[in-house]
Amino acid sequence: MTNKFWLRCGLVVCGVLLAGAAQADFPTVPKETYEALKLDRSADPKQLYEALLKRYLDPAQGAGKGMYGQYWEPVSFSRYFDPNTFYKPPKSVKEIATREQCVKCHTDESPGWVAAWKRSTHANLDKIRKLTPKDDTYYKKAKLEDIETTLRSLGKLGKGEQLKEVGCIDCHYDINTKKKADHRQDIRLATADTCGTCHLQEFAERESERDTITWPKDQWPKGRPSHALDYRANVEVDVYAGMSQREIADGCTGCHVNQNKCDTCHARHDFSVAESRKSEVCAQCHSGADHNNWEAYSLSKHGLKYQRDKEKFNFNIQIKDAIAKGGQSAPTCQSCHLEYQGKITHNVVRKVRWANYPFVPGIRENISSDWADKRLDAWVKTCTQCHSETYARAWMEFMDKGTFSGLDKYDEAHDIVHKQFEAGLLTGQKTNRPAPPAPVKDGFEQFFQIYWSKGNNPAAIELRLFEMAEDHLVQLHVSLAHQYWGYTYTVGWAAMNRAYVEIQDEDTKLKEKLALQERVAKLEAHRTSSLFDFDSTDGKITLGSVGGGMLLTGTLALAGWSRRKKNNGK
């Protein structure tokens, strides 16, 4: 890892021309990031890039296999989840190709790549240069110039040289290279730092998530939850590392790759910004059992109006202008979540309050705090693009209180099951609860139990309780957050109510069973203490439940009583 870092920095240092005194003047990159990187805002692009890159590739700061790395082995597909750690150039492909040869050969080999690329801005930089102020994408002209400034600073572009195109070889070998690429040695996959070489502002913005999201009482680790550290968040889950079914564990990795790559949102190889502004981009990951953001949005008034009107939206326009100039009549995921204090950036977590998971310890209490109020105010500012402040505040209060109701309901159920656990009464708790695989430690109602199970670990009621929090409470909250009314009936509350009812039912049945077992035990105690005790299977008189030994074929003296009591013990 460290080697790789120096290799890349080395490439940079050896660049043909060293950049001038250009500043990396990116007002959208928050001060927290400059501070964390120990840079002034006057830093030049090269300084900013190198500082970001060093941190980005540092295993101590989240790169690579993570703190449980020794427990898990990659699968062959892992090279696509984390190319910096696992990808190796293909040994079976012998071609050493020029820029033009890449395109020519892959037109046959993988036509989809080339067709998409040919439509892309990457293949048509000159079109960008010819844009005029009346074009929707005129803003891209300045962006291209900024990118060229960055590349000059990095020594990747000569003074006065213009970038001709961004082709296969630029991302998969080296930007603006004049050399040939040897498949067996040179081919790399484009990771976030690759994209960041040109798109430094965006790279810095997304990396800033590490710096801006900090929690008053460490409810979450620093910099999380965020896209910038989502791979770390994945591989440092103990059960991820511990479970033997690697392809199941990697189901989570499928989404937790934004730390490593940009192509979740910017699908290759057209990399259309217009496309990445559509809500369906976010749906790829923000959907499902414990992050039903897409389901909630897409059935809300917001999402359904988006569906009805989107064909008339002008997605070429920058998000900040979409409402006023782009005909955007309903919010996209992006227009609310990428916005912070009126600016659109790649830091998506600046307004986070609940962080999707209301049950995380300390989150609930934190909602009434200055920390949270500041973020609430930022949300209200977002909403007032289309709503009154009164409306926005009334809704935020509604959402919070609805979530509190869910938490209370969960607490009631938790109390019941936890008492069973403390009394050792969960099904099989004392007889059939295998330990989870290392590095996972067993415990009551743990995350690992939705991934891994064996014997009676977890108990059914325990898993139900966990899902009540992880799935149903989350769905209640997320649906409220997106004003999807299904939270009472369809998801969320109805499911929590059902879980509570079933948990209560099981608890009452358990108590009845225990009562019955006690009655039987009492009867057994009585039996063992009664005068004569016969085994029914062979008609012989035995010594009750005391072992199976001592056969008595005759009579038994009353004197035997006290001794048998002791043996019976219990």
Place this chain on the structure above:
Amino acid sequence: MTNKFWLRCGLVVCGVLLAGAAQADFPTVPKETYEALKLDRSADPKQLYEALLKRYLDPAQGAGKGMYGQYWEPVSFSRYFDPNTFYKPPKSVKEIATREQCVKCHTDESPGWVAAWKRSTHANLDKIRKLTPKDDTYYKKAKLEDIETTLRSLGKLGKGEQLKEVGCIDCHYDINTKKKADHRQDIRLATADTCGTCHLQEFAERESERDTITWPKDQWPKGRPSHALDYRANVEVDVYAGMSQREIADGCTGCHVNQNKCDTCHARHDFSVAESRKSEVCAQCHSGADHNNWEAYSLSKHGLKYQRDKEKFNFNIQIKDAIAKGGQSAPTCQSCHLEYQGKITHNVVRKVRWANYPFVPGIRENISSDWADKRLDAWVKTCTQCHSETYARAWMEFMDKGTFSGLDKYDEAHDIVHKQFEAGLLTGQKTNRPAPPAPVKDGFEQFFQIYWSKGNNPAAIELRLFEMAEDHLVQLHVSLAHQYWGYTYTVGWAAMNRAYVEIQDEDTKLKEKLALQERVAKLEAHRTSSLFDFDSTDGKITLGSVGGGMLLTGTLALAGWSRRKKNNGK
């Protein structure tokens, strides 16, 4: 409420000019409504509007908090659910603004409002006036003239005066006002009666749902289920009023607001009719656990062809012409459900037969009746726009019989659980069944149990049974109604089958448990009646299950038997 009514009527009466003898000539408003309002068809717009408004605002006829009003308090967001009851102008905004100032200031304050409005017909009335017969929306020209006639009748528009625009101030203060609006006093939200001032025909059509939907044996209250009384239907649910988690209760309110407002279907502030003709409008509410209309439609052939072809539909054309002239190759929700005998109106409930909930008492029997046959014939007429009559009737029969099968399955399960209830055998029924909050009354398998639960109220099996009817039977029926084939496997029948199996399983287990308890009781009875009885906990001889008292340290005479039997009682 009453005050508000007179205030509004007062405004009307004081209008600058009284209307001439214009008739409110709305053939799409059913006779039932004229009868209910005690009006002739020769009534002028003012008479019609005032009669509608009086009823609309009358608490005795469904306005406001409802018959359980004393049990529940509004939340701050309630002002948006029922503005007529809860909305107060914002005290913190001091501006007193002209028509133009509203727009100017809100261009900055809430740009989404203004941008949408500027695209709307409301902001471009002159464009309507210039339409020619070859324009798709030419019909709007006549509609605008009708609206102006109405406004003249109401004294809101001078003779010969044209409506210039419908801006912020017209809906949020008073239509066509020349005055300034004082935010702290004058601002109102637009409720259905506000929209109805201009859109009188549509207001009358939607209010007619109160009159046309009547049930032969009062299976539902008069005028319900309908959009016209959907708020009443919500707040007069006992558990809505009784539960303490107000934001959860209001999850239902989120949709049950069409009585109060028009903007569920006509989203503010573009109020595009074309948009409101798209199926995704209905999905906002008609989706979810117990009204899966959207899910069924959108995975049916109808809904999926809509998805494939809709970009070619001309939504500017009136629904009645959509198939023949608008390229509409698949039904929208609106084109089937707003149609009745060839006409499209805002009364959506005229063909109702099953009313979504087959388990409602009396609904099943009613399907074979003249009442239902008349509606079936109306449905067949709808279907023959694109199907043969034979096809339509075969399908209706198929749908009905499939629903009957579901009802039968439900009845079997009901019988099992109900017997348990009658025998007092539901889990915790005699030991841990707290009463629901007032005004809710406890009972077997009640609606409140999917909202509220405590202790063993409801029992798990009881809730499962209820959901079998409320969710799964409904999903079976609704899927059949929309020809979504998933009703056998994915939703509906499969879920009912599963519920039946689990209920049967629980029942058998319960019987086994009872049998075992009886055997233990018999043993206990035997023990108490046996010669010697020892307590196993301390090795001392006790008097069995008779209290814990009477310790016997020595022998016990046979003479003791009969007395102990009596004590044991049971």
Place this chain on the structure above:
Amino acid sequence: MTNKFWLRCGLVVCGVLLAGAAQADFPTVPKETYEALKLDRSADPKQLYEALLKRYLDPAQGAGKGMYGQYWEPVSFSRYFDPNTFYKPPKSVKEIATREQCVKCHTDESPGWVAAWKRSTHANLDKIRKLTPKDDTYYKKAKLEDIETTLRSLGKLGKGEQLKEVGCIDCHYDINTKKKADHRQDIRLATADTCGTCHLQEFAERESERDTITWPKDQWPKGRPSHALDYRANVEVDVYAGMSQREIADGCTGCHVNQNKCDTCHARHDFSVAESRKSEVCAQCHSGADHNNWEAYSLSKHGLKYQRDKEKFNFNIQIKDAIAKGGQSAPTCQSCHLEYQGKITHNVVRKVRWANYPFVPGIRENISSDWADKRLDAWVKTCTQCHSETYARAWMEFMDKGTFSGLDKYDEAHDIVHKQFEAGLLTGQKTNRPAPPAPVKDGFEQFFQIYWSKGNNPAAIELRLFEMAEDHLVQLHVSLAHQYWGYTYTVGWAAMNRAYVEIQDEDTKLKEKLALQERVAKLEAHRTSSLFDFDSTDGKITLGSVGGGMLLTGTLALAGWSRRKKNNGK
């Protein structure tokens, strides 16, 4: 059936002109089909059509009610599921109409039909003839000529005669007829053989599914699973035939009609090829509990990019050119599943490996076989349109291994429940397990149990186990196959994990119950063997559990012991 075949062939034979020596030169029809039909590739269209038709209509080869036909009766809607078997012309319609009269009358009677048809290619054949090479649909010109060649071969079109149109009468009576159609005698619905009269290539392609899908160890019947025999696959399910709820059984038929008809994918009456190239076509059937293909695709990167970009796709272009020329930036269902070795055909099952159902016996083992490897290679070729071979192979391995993990988990659960079954311990297994309706045979964990249930057949745990395989394992596999990441958490694994946990929990509880029952039995055995035995209900001394008879009002001699032991038996 046989009669019908000869009738049709008869019509062909009597055609006005016999065709020349035209070959049915269809390279996309696989050799397996020519072999099965005992034809050379030099066969003319007439020979090919007649051979296909004969097989198509042959009950022994899958036409009609199937091998359980005597058990089930059709419903009135069955005529639309299987017109060749059940449709009769409408007796109530007396019109005898010309080609033009059909259109004229139905413009009023069923306007949707006519409006759609008027947009269709069928109504605009001359437009096809005027296409030039620069038109997207130019390929249709040659296709029309092929169709005319076929019709001439069949004697349906005169030498040099051009087909003027394909109107109502052509499909619903006879192609290119000059006669009038009598509704009461002549009207037919268009089945696949009707469409195949003109679209012979496509008919042959789809019928070829019968021939290409064969299984090394008969894991599935020959030619299945496929569209070509999907109706047979439906009606030859024993529980389909046996269950009394016909409309529920026919929920499956709703999709299993592709054997009989083409209009699932080619919706009537516009029959737009462009439309049928959209993924939403497949969603009609390939969605839901045990074939969640649509759900998986539509939330995958593939499906969501399709949603974002599809408005820019040129669906008029043939699928084979869609990526390179049609701007198709994301796969449709069709572009991957209709492709085989670079060609697009109506045989959709040539790359089948898992066949959707990993739990089918022998499927798992078969994945490592030459048979499967050949198909895997074909898949890899498909993927390399847009991915590297390394990527494709890594993913296929990932998918297979993930599915294996699911199978292992299922096996663990199966073992638990199967042991209960073998021991006769399923709930009610010995006391309340009614036999399923004929022709269904009872057994452990059977398919019929998700359709039909009665008493404790199936047991809850047994149904849960079955659904673990039929629904959750399938969802795991299908989600993996479509790279939908929800397979770990949202569907698939999480649900399997939950099922396993609940099954384990039930099993432990069962063992505890059995242990308690045994303890009680021991106590009872003890009681019956104890000196004195009193019945607690009336205070009289009885002979324990031995019958209810023998009242003992006095003392009982020790001599009685041995006899009672024998009576007690057990």
